Amino acid sequence: MWFRRARRRPHARNGSRLFVTYAAASLVPVVALGALVLEGYRRDAAEQGREQGLAQAAVIAEIAVAPALNAEDVGASSNIDDGLTLAQSAGLQNSTEQAIFRGSVLRLRLRSFSGRVVFSDDGSTSGGVSITDPDFQAAADGQPRAKVIDSEVIRVLRPLVASASGQSVGVLELYLPYKAVADRFHAQVSRTWWQIGVCLAALYLVLALLAWWTTRSLSRYAARQKYQALHDTLTGLPNRAAFREQADAVLGKGGTGAIVLVDLNRFKEVNDTLGHHAGDELLQVVADRMSAALGPGDVLARLGGDEFAILLPGRDATAAVALLSTVRERVSAEMVLDGVPLNIEAAFGVAIYPLHGNNVEELKQHADVAMYQGKRGANDIVVYAGGGAGHPHQWLVVQAELRHALERDELVLYYQPKIALPGGEVCGVEALVRWQHPARGLLPPGEFLPAAEHSGLIVPLTEWVLRRALADQLGWSATGRDWTLSVNVSARNLEVPGFPGLVLDLLAETGIPAHRLILEVTETALAADADEAAKAVAELSRAGVGISVDDFGTGYTSLSRLRGMPITEIKIDRAFVTDVLHDPQSQAIVRSVIELAHGLGSRATAEGVETAEVRHWLAEAGCDEAQGYHFGRPSPWPQISTQPHLEGVSR
Structure with a gap:
C-alpha cells in the first residue's frame, strides 16, 4: 500500500x-x-x-x-x-x-x-x-x-x-x-459594465467549474493509467516495470538485501484441469498470502504468469531464507478451488546484493538460476552460489550451439558401472552424455542439459542418447557382457506424446530385449505431471522396460504414488550415502529406503559410493547395487572392465 x-x-x-x-x-x-x-x-x-x-x-x-x-x-x-x-x-x-x-x-x-x-x-x-x-x-x-x-x-x-x-x-x-x-455614455456604460460583469463572472464561474471537473477527471484518469501501467490487473501487485523501478531506487541507496524470484509448481495443472478462472483465483490467493507474510518495507511484484518477484531490503541470506520459509508455509497451506482442495508448492531463488550483483538484471538472472536449481532439487529455497547451470540468457546461445552439435555428432556417451552387492561384479552401466565442444572442450551435462530441458531440444537429445546407447549395448553384448543399460529421461520426455512408442521402436530396431533397458526418471519428474508420467511409465513397464526412480528422497513423490507405479529400481541419493558411516539419521534413511524398495519388489541402488567402507556398510544393510567413484569414473564402455578399481571390487 x-x-x-x-x-x-x-x-x-x-x-x-x-x-x-x-x-x-x-x-x-x-x-x-x-x-x-x-x-x-x-x-x-x-x-x-x-x-x-x-x-x-x-x-x-x-x-x-x-x-x-x-x-x-x-x-x-x-x-x-x-x-x-x-x-x-x-x-x-x-x-x-x-x-x-x-x-x-x-x-x-x-x-x-x-x-x-x-x-x-x-x-x-x-x-x-x-x-x-x-x-x-x-x-x-x-x-x-x-x-x-x-x-x-x-x-x-x-x-x-x-x-x-x-x-x-x-x-x-x-x-x-x-x-x-x-x-x-458613462452612465450607460456603468450599467452595462455591471450587467456584463455579472454575466462574465457567471460565465467564468461556469468555465472554472468545468475546468475543475475536467482537470480532476484528467488527473484521476492519468492516475489510473499510471497505476495500471505499474500494476498487475489481476492481483493488484506492482508489475515488472514497477519492480524494476523500485529495485533500482533501493539498490541506489546501497546496503544489503535480497532479490527473490518465485515460481509456482504445477500451476499448469490447475489451468488445464480446473480452468483459467481457477488459475486466476489461485494467483490472487497466493499473492494475498505472500503479501501478508512480508514486512512493510518489502516489495512483492508479479512478473507474469505464475512468476513473482520479491525485494527484501536490509536482509542477508540467513534472514531472507528465514522469511521465505514463512512465506512458503503460507503459500503451501491448503486452499479450495472449485470445491477441490489443493496444496501449492513454490520454488524460491535468492540473490543477495551486493554479493551476487549490483544491478537488477544481474541479480534477477542469478535468482533465476537458483530458482531452477530448486525446481530440480530437493530444496525449494535456494540461494545463488555461483556457477551452476548458467544464466538464462546464456541458454539461448547454448541451445543454438547444441542444435549444431546434434547435427555434427559432437556428443559422446560415457558410462558409469553399476556393481552388484555383495559380489562386486559389474551388472549394468548408466549412460552419461558429454559434449565435445569444438572451442570449450569436453563439457559435462550440467553445462548444457538445463538449457536443453527448458527447450524442445531435450526430445531429440534423448532420442540421440537412446540410439547411441543401444548401439553400444549391442557391442558389449557381442563380447558376452549382459549388462543392463540405464538412460536418464526428463519430465518433458514423459509429457511428449508417443515417447513410449519411440523407445519400443528403437528396441525393435536394435533387437535389444526390453528388460535390459532401464529408464531413470527423477523423483521430481514423476511429481511434475502425475497423469502423463503414470501413463508413459505404465506403457513402458507393460512392454518390459525397467523404470528407476532416481535421486530418491530429494523430491516430492509420496509413498502412495510409488505404490501405484511399476518401479524396477529405487536409487538412493548420494546426499544420504556420503556420510552414512557417521550420521545416524542418514543410516536410518538408507535402511528405510532399502526396506521400502524390497517391499515394493524393487532393487535398491546406492549412488555416490566413494570408499570401500561405505560399500561394505551398504552390502550389510541389504543394498542390491551401488555405483560411484570407488568402482570407477564414467568412461567409454570398452574401458569399463579394465579400470583398476574394478579389478578388485569382488575381492
Whole structure:
C-alpha cells in the first residue's frame, strides 16, 4: 500500500497545477470579451455623439444660419469669400447669440472654401480647422463631418448651403458640447459594465467549474493509467516495470538485501484441469498470502504468469531464507478451488546484493538460476552460489550451439558401472552424455542439459542418447557382457506424446530385449505431471522396460504414488550415502529406503559410493547395487572392465 500511495501524490499536485493553468487560460478570453464589449459601447457612443452633432448642426444651419444669410440675396454667389454684409453679420449674430448663450453651441464660424473666416461668434477672423484637413475638404465637397476632439467637444464641419440657390457657398464650422452625451455614455456604460460583469463572472464561474471537473477527471484518469501501467490487473501487485523501478531506487541507496524470484509448481495443472478462472483465483490467493507474510518495507511484484518477484531490503541470506520459509508455509497451506482442495508448492531463488550483483538484471538472472536449481532439487529455497547451470540468457546461445552439435555428432556417451552387492561384479552401466565442444572442450551435462530441458531440444537429445546407447549395448553384448543399460529421461520426455512408442521402436530396431533397458526418471519428474508420467511409465513397464526412480528422497513423490507405479529400481541419493558411516539419521534413511524398495519388489541402488567402507556398510544393510567413484569414473564402455578399481571390487 505504501507503494501505491507514494505514486498518487504527484497526480494531485499535477491536477492542481493543471486547474490553475486552465483557470488562468479561461480568464484571458473572458477579460478580452469584456474589453471588446466595452470598446464596442465606446465606439457606439462616439458614433451617437457624431450623429447627434451632425443633426444639431443641420438644425442650426437651417434655422439660424440660412435665414440670416438670406436677408440679402447671396444665391448668385458661388461662395462667401468676399465676406458678409453688415445685415448678414448682424442677423447671424442675433440668431446665434441665443444658442451660444444657452450653451447648445460652443463656437461657430462661417468659412469660405479658401479657409477665410467670414463670421465667428466671438468676432475673430482667424483660427479653425486647416483647409488641408480631410474633414474640411469633405465639407467643402458637400459631405458633412463630425468628430469628437476631446471628452467634452464635438467638432462639426458641414457645407453652408444658400436657400435661394441651393448651392454650397462655404463651410460651417461648429463646436458643440459633448459632456451631456459623454455623461449619458458613462452612465450607460456603468450599467452595462455591471450587467456584463455579472454575466462574465457567471460565465467564468461556469468555465472554472468545468475546468475543475475536467482537470480532476484528467488527473484521476492519468492516475489510473499510471497505476495500471505499474500494476498487475489481476492481483493488484506492482508489475515488472514497477519492480524494476523500485529495485533500482533501493539498490541506489546501497546496503544489503535480497532479490527473490518465485515460481509456482504445477500451476499448469490447475489451468488445464480446473480452468483459467481457477488459475486466476489461485494467483490472487497466493499473492494475498505472500503479501501478508512480508514486512512493510518489502516489495512483492508479479512478473507474469505464475512468476513473482520479491525485494527484501536490509536482509542477508540467513534472514531472507528465514522469511521465505514463512512465506512458503503460507503459500503451501491448503486452499479450495472449485470445491477441490489443493496444496501449492513454490520454488524460491535468492540473490543477495551486493554479493551476487549490483544491478537488477544481474541479480534477477542469478535468482533465476537458483530458482531452477530448486525446481530440480530437493530444496525449494535456494540461494545463488555461483556457477551452476548458467544464466538464462546464456541458454539461448547454448541451445543454438547444441542444435549444431546434434547435427555434427559432437556428443559422446560415457558410462558409469553399476556393481552388484555383495559380489562386486559389474551388472549394468548408466549412460552419461558429454559434449565435445569444438572451442570449450569436453563439457559435462550440467553445462548444457538445463538449457536443453527448458527447450524442445531435450526430445531429440534423448532420442540421440537412446540410439547411441543401444548401439553400444549391442557391442558389449557381442563380447558376452549382459549388462543392463540405464538412460536418464526428463519430465518433458514423459509429457511428449508417443515417447513410449519411440523407445519400443528403437528396441525393435536394435533387437535389444526390453528388460535390459532401464529408464531413470527423477523423483521430481514423476511429481511434475502425475497423469502423463503414470501413463508413459505404465506403457513402458507393460512392454518390459525397467523404470528407476532416481535421486530418491530429494523430491516430492509420496509413498502412495510409488505404490501405484511399476518401479524396477529405487536409487538412493548420494546426499544420504556420503556420510552414512557417521550420521545416524542418514543410516536410518538408507535402511528405510532399502526396506521400502524390497517391499515394493524393487532393487535398491546406492549412488555416490566413494570408499570401500561405505560399500561394505551398504552390502550389510541389504543394498542390491551401488555405483560411484570407488568402482570407477564414467568412461567409454570398452574401458569399463579394465579400470583398476574394478579389478578388485569382488575381492
